[in-house]
Amino acid sequence: MKKKLLGVLAATMLFATACGDDGGDTGNNEEGGGEAEGSEGAELDDLFVTVATGGTSGVYYPIGGAISTILESELGIDSSVQATGASVENINLIENGRAELAITMADAVQQAYEGSGAFDGEEPTDNLRGMASLYPNFVQVVTTEDSGIESIEDLEGMTVGVGAPNSGVELNARMVLEAYGMSYDDIDEDYLSYAEAIDQIKNGMVDAAFVTSGVPNATVIDLDTTHDAKIIPIEGEAMEYLEENYPFFSAETIPAGEYNNDEDIPTAAIMNVLLVSNDLSEDEVYEMTKALFDNLENIQGSHNAAQDITLDTVETGMPVPLHPGAERYFEEVGALE
Template sequence: MIACALYPLVLLAACGGGSTGDGAEDLFVTIATGGQSGVYYPIGGALSKLYEEELGATSSVQATGASVENINLIDQGRAELAIIMGDAATQAFEGIEPFQHKVDSFSAVASLYPNFVQVVTTVDSGIEKMEDLKGKHVGVGAPNSGVELNARAVLEAYGLSYDDFNADYLSYSEAIDGMKNGTVDAAFVTSGLPNSTVTDLSTAQEVNVIPIEGEAMEKLKEMHPYYVENVIPAGTYTNKEDIPTASIMNILVASNELDEDTVFTLTKTLFDNIEVIHSSHNAAADITKDSAKDSVPIPFHPGAEKYFNEAGIE
């Protein structure tokens, strides 16, 4: 629980101070995002600025290790909003690894945009399919990050594990740096498109993104229904054709400590000013009011539900 004595600036509604309608200047929102080289951070930054300008709130954006850390921050009362992936949300609610127990102290605000699982290497590495990762140095994401959760799931679908190669627990920006200097052969990168670090790599070397498809893709969907088939469009990097892969929806979530009126106001402000969010990153263009309830595996916050009901969104 968020104690008023310890968090005097936390959303006034969490301390029984009423709705934000007459006192938004007392609103304090910390938004947990991801690494500064990813997509979460600029979107969170745009949302934070929006709440300051439109609501007079005091808001901050926090760079983190993304999904799992963000869920823990909300659970600890150290963030009010967070961007997470659908798989991490499901694992938290079910209390399965990487979570030690069930964590359901948060609810969905809105579906955002798909994250694409990108297994990135270079043409010079000779890696052309997932099985070619055997014996290589592979960046699998920071420990227990959303990227690392994806890496484990995809590898399992292919009958592979970390025992088959040298797993480097690096953020994707660190892994891409390793590919530039020759210490890393391939990296799991889960993000919106395009990913800036992969784009940067493609200016120096010809990038190869390994497809996720066929029986492995079917197995992945069977094991984890929140994965869907998708494609990385031709020309996203140096790829001349679409690349089949898996994607997972990103979700904006809120602490259950926030009351209905507060989350209603936050949700409404987001969608009433969606063009501000769209301008933060190319991937944010996929965030729309009409798709705001798509592919969300956890319950919505009552405040978000109130907004969608009033907006006629089913």
């Protein structure tokens, strides 16, 4: 009798368990969220997200810090900020699985995607995916009032800081010189980060430096405290050449008053973009994108340049496809055309 009763109870429990499983699956499919988001949150707890940025004196680093803080506080994700040599290194970190998010310049991303420029001879990294376009970087050719340099052509024969090798700054330096019919053969190039180059301008060892960043840039402000800093314009036929041959460039102006400039300074600009690892799932990237843009004011407060990050420009100048998770979020909030 006991054996028979135990058998009935066991069968009843198996039946109840089976019904419970079916009901759970059906509920998740029909609701399309709710419990699924809760389980996804548990998976997010297991993530470690490295945010690849740039030098600690640049703009990428504080913005990356704000991103990392939001992921930790809002989603419980363990995250760290990594100082790097910026764009090209960041792309390689994403590609090699050593970073999950990376701030890069659109020109470097396009070259990696196509296997051109700094990535010439390499297999195109066509699995790169974007989370969002961020803010424009301004190409700033920085010198001092007493240098005698008034134009890009005046850099001929001068010692010029062109950025760390294969950095986004260095790629820009080559393109801008090309637009003026020049190359490294015409200058004494010095492969210094822009922070190092600005220090060498102070010491009289470098005549000018390429600084590609948001504005204002802290190193340029620092130079202006001891010297009269000056930014050389990029305009006219050279600017037209850049837009025609490198469509990630756009003609912009550095507004009067950003430094000690009384007037707007015409120059070239390139969008900065946030890349995300294609190894992350759609749900993971959706939650991360939502958290960042739900707390956008925290990112905008990390640096003056970040105030240009808005939902209106998340696709502007993005040279690679958006990750499906980011695309899903932006479609939900009406940010995509």
